[in-house]
Amino acid sequence: MSNLYDTIIIGAGHNGLVCANYLAKSGRKVLVLEANEGVGGAAITREFAPEYSVSACAHLLHLLNPKIVSDLALNSHGLKMAAKGLTTLSLSTDGEHLTLDRDSVSGKALLQSDKKVYRDFQNKMRRFARILRKTFMTRPPRLVHKNRKDLMTLASLGLSVRLMGRDDMRELLRIGAINIYDVLQEDFQNEHLKAALGFDAVLGSNLGPRSPNSVLSYLYRLSGQVGENDSAVSQPAGGMGSVTEALKKSAEAAGVEIRTGVAVSRILLDVDKVVGVETSTGENLKSAEVVSNADPKTTFFKLVGARNLETGFSRRVDNIRMQGKAAKLHLALDALPEFTGVSSDQLGNRMIIAPSLTYLEQAFDHSKYGEFSNAPALEITIPSVHDQSLVPAGKHVLSAVVQYAPYDLRTGWESQAEVFKQIAIDKIEEYAPGIKDLISASELLTPVDIESEFKIHGGHWHHGEYTLDQFMMLRPVPGAAQYSTPLSGLFLCGAGSHPGGGVMGLAGKNASAEIINGGKN
Amino acid sequence: MSVREADKRVLRTPFYSRASELCQTNLWSPWKAYTTVDCYSYVEEEYFAIRNATGVFDLTPMIKYRISGPDGLAYLDKLMTRKMSKLTPGRVMYSAWCNDLGHVLDDGTVFHLEENLWRLCSAERHMDWLQATALGFDVEIEDETDDVVGLAVQGPTSCQTLKAMNLSCVENLKPFQHMSFDFEGTKLMVSRTGFTGDLGYELWVPSEYAEKLWDTLFEAGKAFGILPIGSHALDIVRIEAGFIQAEVDFVPALNVVRAGRGRSPFELGLDWLVHFDKPVFNGRRALLKEKEEGSRYRFVRLDIEGNKPASDSFIYNSKKDIVGHITSATWSPSAKKNIALGSVEMPWGRLGDELYAEIYYNRELKWNRLMARCHVVEGAFFDPPRRRETPPLDY
Numbered sequence A: 001m002s003n004l005y006d007t008i009i010i011g012a013g014h015n016g017l018v019c020a021n022y023l024a025k026s027g028r029k030v031l032v033l034e035a036n037e038g039v040g041g042a043a044i045t046r047e048f049a050p051e052y053s054v055s056a057c058a059h060l061l062h063l064l065n066p067k068i069v070s071d072l073a074l075n076s077h078g079l080k081m082a083a084k085g086l087t088t089l090s091l092s093t094d095g096e097h098l099t100l101d102r103d104s105v106s107g108k109a110l111l112q113s114d115k116k117v118y119r120d121f122q123n124k125m126r127r128f129a130r131i132l133r134k135t136f137m138t139r140p141p142r143l144v145h146k147n148r149k150d151l152m153t154l155a156s157l158g159l160s161v162r163l164m165g166r167d168d169m170r171e172l173l174r175i176g177a178i179n180i181y182d183v184l185q186e187d188f189q190n191e192h193l194k195a196a197l198g199f200d201a202v203l204g205s206n207l208g209p210r211s212p213n214s215v216l217s218y219l220y221r222l223s224g225q226v227g228e229n230d231s232a233v234s235q236p237a238g239g240m241g242s243v244t245e246a247l248k249k250s251a252e253a254a255g256v257e258i259r260t261g262v263a264v265s266r267i268l269l270d271v272d273k274v275v276g277v278e279t280s281t282g283e284n285l286k287s288a289e290v291v292s293n294a295d296p297k298t299t300f301f302k303l304v305g306a307r308n309l310e311t312g313f314s315r316r317v318d319n320i321r322m323q324g325k326a327a328k329l330h331l332a333l334d335a336l337p338e339f340t341g342v343s344s345d346q347l348g349n350r351m352i353i354a355p356s357l358t359y360l361e362q363a364f365d366h367s368k369y370g371e372f373s374n375a376p377a378l379e380i381t382i383p384s385v386h387d388q389s390l391v392p393a394g395k396h397v398l399s400a401v402v403q404y405a406p407y408d409l410r411t412g413w414e415s416q417a418e419v420f421k422q423i424a425i426d427k428i429e430e431y432a433p434g435i436k437d438l439i440s441a442s443e444l445l446t447p448v449d450i451e452s453e454f455k456i457h458g459g460h461w462h463h464g465e466y467t468l469d470q471f472m473m474l475r476p477v478p479g480a481a482q483y484s485t486p487l488s489g490l491f492l493c494g495a496g497s498h499p500g501g502g503v504m505g506l507a508g509k510n511a512s513a514e515i516i517n518g519g520k521n
Numbered sequence B: 001m002s003v004r005e006a007d008k009r010v011l012r013t014p015f016y017s018r019a020s021e022l023c024q025t026n027l028w029s030p031w032k033a034y035t036t037v038d039c040y041s042y043v044e045e046e047y048f049a050i051r052n053a054t055g056v057f058d059l060t061p062m063i064k065y066r067i068s069g070p071d072g073l074a075y076l077d078k079l080m081t082r083k084m085s086k087l088t089p090g091r092v093m094y095s096a097w098c099n100d101l102g103h104v105l106d107d108g109t110v111f112h113l114e115e116n117l118w119r120l121c122s123a124e125r126h127m128d129w130l131q132a133t134a135l136g137f138d139v140e141i142e143d144e145t146d147d148v149v150g151l152a153v154q155g156p157t158s159c160q161t162l163k164a165m166n167l168s169c170v171e172n173l174k175p176f177q178h179m180s181f182d183f184e185g186t187k188l189m190v191s192r193t194g195f196t197g198d199l200g201y202e203l204w205v206p207s208e209y210a211e212k213l214w215d216t217l218f219e220a221g222k223a224f225g226i227l228p229i230g231s232h233a234l235d236i237v238r239i240e241a242g243f244i245q246a247e248v249d250f251v252p253a254l255n256v257v258r259a260g261r262g263r264s265p266f267e268l269g270l271d272w273l274v275h276f277d278k279p280v281f282n283g284r285r286a287l288l289k290e291k292e293e294g295s296r297y298r299f300v301r302l303d304i305e306g307n308k309p310a311s312d313s314f315i316y317n318s319k320k321d322i323v324g325h326i327t328s329a330t331w332s333p334s335a336k337k338n339i340a341l342g343s344v345e346m347p348w349g350r351l352g353d354e355l356y357a358e359i360y361y362n363r364e365l366k367w368n369r370l371m372a373r374c375h376v377v378e379g380a381f382f383d384p385p386r387r388r389e390t391p392p393l394d395y
Helices: A014-025 A066-071 A112-137 A148-162 A166-175 A180-187 A191-202 A214-225 A241-253 A296-304 A311-318 A357-368 A417-431 A447-454 A506-516 B016-022 B043-052 B072-079 B127-133 B158-164 B207-224 B231-240 B284-293
Strands: A007-010 A030-034 A045-049 A052-055 A081-083 A088-090 A098-100 A257-260 A264-270 A273-279 A284-286 A289-292 A326-333 A350-353 A377-381 A396-403 A439-445 A490-492 B027-031 B034-039 B054-058 B063-068 B092-098 B104-114 B117-122 B140-143 B148-154 B178-183 B186-191 B200-206 B226-228 B297-304 B314-316 B322-332 B337-345 B355-363 B366-377
Touching: A007 A014, A007 A273, A014 A030, A014 A241, A014 A289, A014 A506, A045 A241, A045 A326, A045 A439, A052 A326, A052 A396, A066 A506, A088 A191, A098 A191, A112 A148, A112 A166, A112 A180, A112 A191, A112 A214, A112 A506, A148 A166, A180 A191, A180 A214, A180 A357, A191 A214, A191 A357, A191 A377, A241 A257, A264 A296, A273 A289, A289 A296, A289 A506, A296 A311, A296 A490, A311 B127, A326 A417, A326 A447, A350 A417, A357 A377, A357 A396, A377 A417, A396 A417, A417 A439, A439 A447, A490 A506, B016 B034, B016 B207, B034 B231, B043 B054, B043 B226, B043 B231, B054 B207, B054 B231, B063 B072, B063 B127, B072 B117, B072 B127, B104 B186, B127 B140, B148 B158, B148 B207, B158 B200, B158 B207, B178 B207, B186 B207, B200 B207, B207 B226, B231 B322, B231 B337, B297 B322, B297 B355
Parallel strands: A007 A030, A007 A289, A030 A257, A088 A350, A289 A490, B054 B226
Antiparallel strands: A045 A052, A088 A098, A264 A273, A273 A284, A326 A396, A326 A439, A350 A377, A377 A396, B027 B034, B054 B148, B063 B117, B063 B140, B092 B104, B104 B117, B148 B200, B178 B186, B186 B200, B297 B337, B297 B366, B314 B322, B314 B355, B322 B337, B355 B366
8 A cells, every 4th residue: 555645744843844845845745743733843922821922932033044944935935024133132230231232242331342352252253153054054974984975074074174274273172162151251351241141152051151062052052143144133023933834834835734733642663664653543644754853852762662772772862961941931011111221122132131150150050959040040032022913902022031940840840830930020020120010921831841832852942952962963863863763764853953953944954855865875 | 991900809609618629729710700610620520521421510600680570571572683582481592682783792591480580691791781771661670690699510410410409300301491499498490501512401599508509419419420610621612512602702792992893693603593573673773784785704613623722813715814713712522623613704614615723832932833724614513412302311
C-alpha cells in the first residue's frame, strides 16, 4: 500500500513550518501534525485575559532569517512589523536609564570613554558574530568523515577565521569559551552598562554572567544583528503568532497539509526504520520520512523510546542539558504605565532590569540550588504601544521574561508560582511606581508551564542550552547533528539542532536541505 | 594512564585459606580485585587433571551482575548481539555485547535464574554501560561479584565428583543448563558451563559458604583425581578450546583509546552470536553495515609447524607482508600441536592461505628467528565428545 504522505512533520512550530514549506516545494506531499489547537509552537499570540492577547512565549523578533522571509514570501502572506529596530533601555530606579543602540549608548552617568568602549566592543563582537553566522546557513560539518561538503564548510570557516587577521583571531580564541563577566571587566567601567550587556549573554539560558559559554551565547544573540539582519530587534504586528500565521499560509500555498489538535503519541518503527506516526487518537499515518520539530529529548525518549536507540546514542541524548530557567510574565494594564525617567514615547522599546553584574549573578545563584531569584532580572516589552490590536482600546499589555525560575524548583512550582509572580511584579513596581494599580489580569508561565503548554522538555525554549558542548556538530548530539538520526527516515528540524533557538527558522531550512539530499553528499 | 600502586592492592578470595594451603609454588597474580593462583604445583600436572580427571578453578573474581525486573529479557535482547528469547529459566547463554560502533565490549554468560531474575558473568566491569542501557526498561542491576563465589569443576571425572557430593540427577544437566541443590542450608547452583571445552560444571554459592563448598567438593573428588588448578593451566585448555579472552585476544571496546583498535564480533569469529532478526540492539546498525561492506580483520585459529610457541608473533603472507599478529599461543599436549589464536587483516586467514609466524626464541641468551608455516584450522583444536554427552559416561 502506498503512503498518503511522503513526509510527516511533528509540530507546527516555526521551524516545522519552514521545513514543511521547502519540502513541499521539492515535490513532496507533506503533512504537519500539531498537538495544540493552533500552529506556532512557542511563537504564538494568544489571549491570556478576556480581550488581552500577547506573544505567549517568544515576544521579540531578532533572528528571523531574511532569506526565509523572501523564499517563502512571508510579507505577501501577511507578515508585518509593528516596530523595527527597537532600542534597549536599561532601567534604573532613579530614572537614569541607559539607552543602548547598535553603535551607541547614552545615559547621564556615562563618560565619553564608556561610549567609545561600547562602540569598539560592539564592532568587535559583531565581527565575531559574523563568523558564527557563516556556519548557520548549512549543516554542521562532520569531523571524522572525509566528505567534500563537510571539508568545504570547515575550510570556509577556517578561512574566515584566518581572514580576521592575527589580533582578532587571537582575541576570538581567547574569549570564545570564557565568560562575559571577565570580558566586560576588562574594558568597561560603568556597572550599569556592564550589566546591560551581560544580561543579553544570559537571557533565556541556564548561565550566569560568570558561567563559561556566556560569551558564545552573547555572540549567538548578536548574530541576528549582522549582515542582512541589521534591523535587529523587531516586534511583529499581531504578536509572534503573526509570524507563524504567515508561515502557515505560505506552507499551505505550497501544498502542505496542516492538522492541528492532533498529537503524535509515538513514531512508528520497523526495527530502526521509520514507517510513520501514531496519533493520540490511535490513528496510524504512514510515511517514509518523519521530521520532528519537537526537542531532542521529547523526540527520542517520548516518541521513539529509549529502547529503540542504541546505548551510546541514548546516553548522549539523556545528557543534553536543557533545563529552563526563564519564566514569562503577562500583565493586562488599564492604562499605559509610567516608568521612572522614561517618557511615554520610549515605552515601546525593549526595557531591561539588570542594575549590575553582581545583581545578575546573585539572581542566578538561587537557581543553582533549586530556588527562584528573590531579585530577578527582567526583559520587558509593552507591545500594545505599537500594536493596539492586542488589547481593548486604550488599554495595554506588558510581556516580560523573568529570570531565574528553575524548572526543578526544590519546593515544586504549584504553590510557588504565585509567590514568584508577585516578586516579579514588585520588582517592576520599583521601576514603575503605580503599575500595580493598573493591573487587571496577570499570568506567569514557569518553565513547568512552558513545558506543558509548548511541549518542550524542561521548559527550555532553545530546546537545549546554547553552549560549546551543544554547539554546531555537537548539537543536539553527535550522530544527530546533521538533522538525520540513527533511525533511517527520522530527521530533526527544531531549535535543538544547529544553529539553535530563537525565531530564526534556519534549523528548519537546513533540515529540509538535508532531507532533500537524502542525507547524502 | 598510570595507576597509583596503592590502588593495585588486591583482596583474598573466600577460598584463600584452602588455596594457599595447597599452593606449593606460592605464585599468585592479580585478577580484577583479587589475588589468584597461577600454578599450585606443576602446570602440566594441573593441565592433565583437567583433561584426564577433575580440575578445580576459583572463579570468584569473575564479574557478576544480578539483573532483575519484568523487562529483563527485553533488556538483555537490547544489550546482547545474540537473540536472547530462547533464554528460559534453567538455561545459560553465551553472548557478546557491543557499543554503537559494533565493537565488542566483552563476552560472557547469562544465567536465567528464575522468573524475572538473571545473572550476567563477564570478564570486565560494565556497571556504567549496563545502567545506561537500562534507560527505558524496568530493570534493576546490582553488582554481586563479592557476594557470590564460583568454582569451575572441569574434566572427564567432574560429573562423578558431583555425583559423589550427592547432587542427585546432576548427570542429566545438558550443556548450558543449570539447576540448584540444597547445600548446608543454602542453595548451590550448578551449571554445565566452563572455559575448558571439556566436560565440566561451575558451582555457585553465597560467599560465606565458600570453604564449606571447597571442603565438600575435594572430599568427594578424592577418588576421581581432583586437583586445584591455576590460571596457567586454564590458559592452555581455553586456547585448545579456541576461546577468546578479553584484554588478551581483543581490547574491550570501552578500554580502547586509539581509534580502530576495537574488534567486532565478526572480527572475533563470533558471527554465530549476531542475530539481526530481533529488536534494536547495541551495535546493530554498524554490524549490518559491516556485514554488507566487509570486515577489517579475521579471527584465526592456527596450527603452526614446529614446537616453538608463537606468542606475540607477527603473521606474514607469502609475499612477506605483515598481515596480522598472534594474540594467544601454546603447545597443546592433547592435540600434540603448536597452536595459536590470532587476528589478521582481510582477506587473509582463509582456509589454505599460506601464512607464516615470525617466532623468536632464546637458547641460553642466543636469539633465534624462525618463520614457521601456519595452517588455518576451523573449530576447536581439542573437542572431545564428552563435552556434549548427557548423561556423561563414567571415566
